[in-house]
Amino acid sequence: MDSDQHWKKDRGILAPYRALDLSDERGLLCGKILADMGADVIKIERPGGDPSRNIGPFYHDIPDPEKSLFWFAYNTNKRSITLNIETDDGRAILGKLVKTADILIESFDPGYLKGLGLSYAELSKIHPGLVMTSITAFGQTGPYSGFKYSDIVAWAMGSIMSQCGNPERPPVQSTFPQAFINASADGAEGTMVALYHRELTREGQHVDVSAQESCIWSTAENVLEWDGAKLSGKRPGHLHTNPSGLHSPVLWQCKDGYVAMFLLGGMPGAKTNRKLTEWMDRKGMAPDFMKNKDWEKWDFHSLTREELDSIVVAIDKFLKTLTKDEFQREAIERNIQGQAVYNPEETMRNPQLIAREFWVKIEHNELKDTITYPGAFAKFTETPLKGWRRAPLIGEHNEEIYLKELGFSKEELMTLKMGGII
Amino acid sequence: MAKHVFDELKAVGFTYAGVGNFVLRVLALNGATVVRVESETRPDTVRTMAPFKDNIPGLNRSYYYNSPNTDKLDLALDMKHRRKDEVTRKLVEWADVLVENFTPGVMAGWGLSYEEVNKINPGIIMISLSMQGQTGPARLQGGYGPLLQSLVGFPLITGWPDAMPSLIDRSYPDYIAPRFGAVAVIAALLHRRRTGQGQYIDVSEYEDAIQFESPLILDWVINQRLHQRMGNKYPNAAPHGVFPCKGDDRWCVIAVFSDSEWEAFCKVISTPEWTKETKFETLLARKKNEDELNKLVGKWTMNYTAEEVMTLMQKAGVRAGVVQTVEDVVEYDPQLKHRHFFWTLNHPECGETLHNRVNYLLSKTPSELRRPAPCLGEHTDFVCKELLKMPEDQYVSLMLDNVFK
Numbered sequence: 001m002d003s004d005q006h007w008k009k010d011r012g013i014l015a016p017y018r019a020l021d022l023s024d025e026r027g028l029l030c031g032k033i034l035a036d037m038g039a040d041v042i043k044i045e046r047p048g049g050d051p052s053r054n055i056g057p058f059y060h061d062i063p064d065p066e067k068s069l070f071w072f073a074y075n076t077n078k079r080s081i082t083l084n085i086e087t088d089d090g091r092a093i094l095g096k097l098v099k100t101a102d103i104l105i106e107s108f109d110p111g112y113l114k115g116l117g118l119s120y121a122e123l124s125k126i127h128p129g130l131v132m133t134s135i136t137a138f139g140q141t142g143p144y145s146g147f148k149y150s151d152i153v154a155w156a157m158g159s160i161m162s163q164c165g166n167p168e169r170p171p172v173q174s175t176f177p178q179a180f181i182n183a184s185a186d187g188a189e190g191t192m193v194a195l196y197h198r199e200l201t202r203e204g205q206h207v208d209v210s211a212q213e214s215c216i217w218s219t220a221e222n223v224l225e226w227d228g229a230k231l232s233g234k235r236p237g238h239l240h241t242n243p244s245g246l247h248s249p250v251l252w253q254c255k256d257g258y259v260a261m262f263l264l265g266g267m268p269g270a271k272t273n274r275k276l277t278e279w280m281d282r283k284g285m286a287p288d289f290m291k292n293k294d295w296e297k298w299d300f301h302s303l304t305r306e307e308l309d310s311i312v313v314a315i316d317k318f319l320k321t322l323t324k325d326e327f328q329r330e331a332i333e334r335n336i337q338g339q340a341v342y343n344p345e346e347t348m349r350n351p352q353l354i355a356r357e358f359w360v361k362i363e364h365n366e367l368k369d370t371i372t373y374p375g376a377f378a379k380f381t382e383t384p385l386k387g388w389r390r391a392p393l394i395g396e397h398n399e400e401i402y403l404k405e406l407g408f409s410k411e412e413l414m415t416l417k418m419g420g421i422i
Numbered sequence: 423m424a425k426h427v428f429d430e431l432k433a434v435g436f437t438y439a440g441v442g443n444f445v446l447r448v449l450a451l452n453g454a455t456v457v458r459v460e461s462e463t464r465p466d467t468v469r470t471m472a473p474f475k476d477n478i479p480g481l482n483r484s485y486y487y488n489s490p491n492t493d494k495l496d497l498a499l500d501m502k503h504r505r506k507d508e509v510t511r512k513l514v515e516w517a518d519v520l521v522e523n524f525t526p527g528v529m530a531g532w533g534l535s536y537e538e539v540n541k542i543n544p545g546i547i548m549i550s551l552s553m554q555g556q557t558g559p560a561r562l563q564g565g566y567g568p569l570l571q572s573l574v575g576f577p578l579i580t581g582w583p584d585a586m587p588s589l590i591d592r593s594y595p596d597y598i599a600p601r602f603g604a605v606a607v608i609a610a611l612l613h614r615r616r617t618g619q620g621q622y623i624d625v626s627e628y629e630d631a632i633q634f635e636s637p638l639i640l641d642w643v644i645n646q647r648l649h650q651r652m653g654n655k656y657p658n659a660a661p662h663g664v665f666p667c668k669g670d671d672r673w674c675v676i677a678v679f680s681d682s683e684w685e686a687f688c689k690v691i692s693t694p695e696w697t698k699e700t701k702f703e704t705l706l707a708r709k710k711n712e713d714e715l716n717k718l719v720g721k722w723t724m725n726y727t728a729e730e731v732m733t734l735m736q737k738a739g740v741r742a743g744v745v746q747t748v749e750d751v752v753e754y755d756p757q758l759k760h761r762h763f764f765w766t767l768n769h770p771e772c773g774e775t776l777h778n779r780v781n782y783l784l785s786k787t788p789s790e791l792r793r794p795a796p797c798l799g800e801h802t803d804f805v806c807k808e809l810l811k812m813p814e815d816q817y818v819s820l821m822l823d824n825v826f827k
Contacts, residue, residue, distance in 0.1 A: 226748045
């Protein structure tokens, strides 16, 4: 089948829309979300390939721009062309593409596109209906908009970092940085809001995403606790702070790793506390004071350290006799609010995700491999996410876009290639 | 009056706690008319959660409720009442979008499964958000954000290799799924504009949180590698981390990637002798001796406030940022003030309340916070009469029957 037709056939809920994705690791998820819903997302890479192709891990640990698993993960269902927008021809070509597009996503430092004559003000003159989404650490305006940054800077300035890590150690980011993943998802949300507006009015607009703001929203409980009680709690580590100010674990050691569960007083905790006690009792591990407790009336506000400790010790001892999977299975069966702490291996064999057919297999012909990926972010009854395609190779769709769609000749394509423009 | 994207959109929420209300919030802050259905006999659980205004409990005094529920209307309805269908039916007829996040099965128990809802209003877009989805063996398992983020495995990659895993704050996944949920609803609205067709959307908080760590899944699939906690180390940067500053629990991030950034960094700290040693000369060397490097950097940062470190570094073009606390961002951050990120509203029982806007600025149709969170049942009368156009006699009869409580 002609690859053009392949693209247009049955693409899904956003099939009528085209997005140009000029972003890097700070914004790739935004375009992926649109592409997974069937939008024609064209990743515009600099000649030689997007710098985010250098981000590991790599396929079989071979560092190669065509083997970045980071790239694979966040570019499914996109097409790719190469284009050097720092050249006059490159800018002219981008202008032509903008006329065909509904959305443009970018994550350059603020001011970079303006320096090239490609700011929103200028692009919207070419195409007033364009929705342009910019994803940066601090947004396009304001005293910090010129700051230098990477993911960890936005994570810190967005205050969520102050809530991550063991309280007696420095705050931490995650091994897989999260700030711009949050911002990219917000980029998708903002893009969709603006796209809806465009459908009503034909008017495009600029969506200005700040990763700092995205991070603050992801820790919004702290904002309201500050507003309501001037509380500024220290990072929880693996603990939960209950209303009496005492700490008890959320994460507990079990036989082969960790499980998560926390103690709550009164009605909110009663069912789990009672069922856990029954389970412990079946194994002869429930102390009498737990068996005799009226959990509905267990008052967390007047709780003493001694009482809490004695319960924590008994539960801790019990959980250490269980594996993660045993805990998970029984927690579901007994309707206990608790979860195993699963790594990717265990996540992939979790019966819940298998039952829901969450995982999708995507073919990588040139690797002679089929790779299992996380699948749809939502199940739609009428317009399911389907037809999964692997991330594009560098400039994989140059010919179909430059020759077939934009009408360049093969000679011109050669000139553009040798001129370092594509 | 400023125009908002969803000025013409109508949404009804059978929601409680976080995720469902966070999807409604996106619609509400962009102009939609949003009606939440609550009951005095079964109020939103967060209405009973501290902190309360002046520490006095009360259904309208919880900051957990009031903070994310601005710009919504509230209808009190006894969902156990035999006549409740008279109201829910009209709500479903009225709405473009129905959002719910109860345990799977609860809506069906009220006669509000998608099948039933679709019969009343075939064009409606209904979205269910739940912990683990509407199907599968764990669909009924309840829980909280900290438990779900554990299931996803975030704590295994957050913290220090020689210490217990750490949570990412508390309810992290509760903020992930609503972003996908809002995207899905708007996509379905666009589809409906084209085809007239409504649909049902099933969002699993679990599956959405996994999207935030997809490369780690692929690394397992391909390389059988499981990622570990590694503090603040990053493969191609050193120093890269959090450094102690003057004051109690004050920290500043510094991230040095390229050689030129390293040179700029050395100048900021007045190029002490140790920076000239060969063990710190190249990126590979700095990575190899990273622990020692971090200690030396920390000895320098300790003499300054976190703000001073950030300013000195940024002036020299070095990536740096204060590990801001909630107090820093709410009270002092000039960037957030410039961008009007926090808004205040005047709540009838709590007085001035603080809120975040959405996390993006729209150049033509800025989102706005206009009305404080509703008191329980505050708009029952308005919703029934003005929005649902319920005849006066029916309204009075339902009221006398005690349906609205």
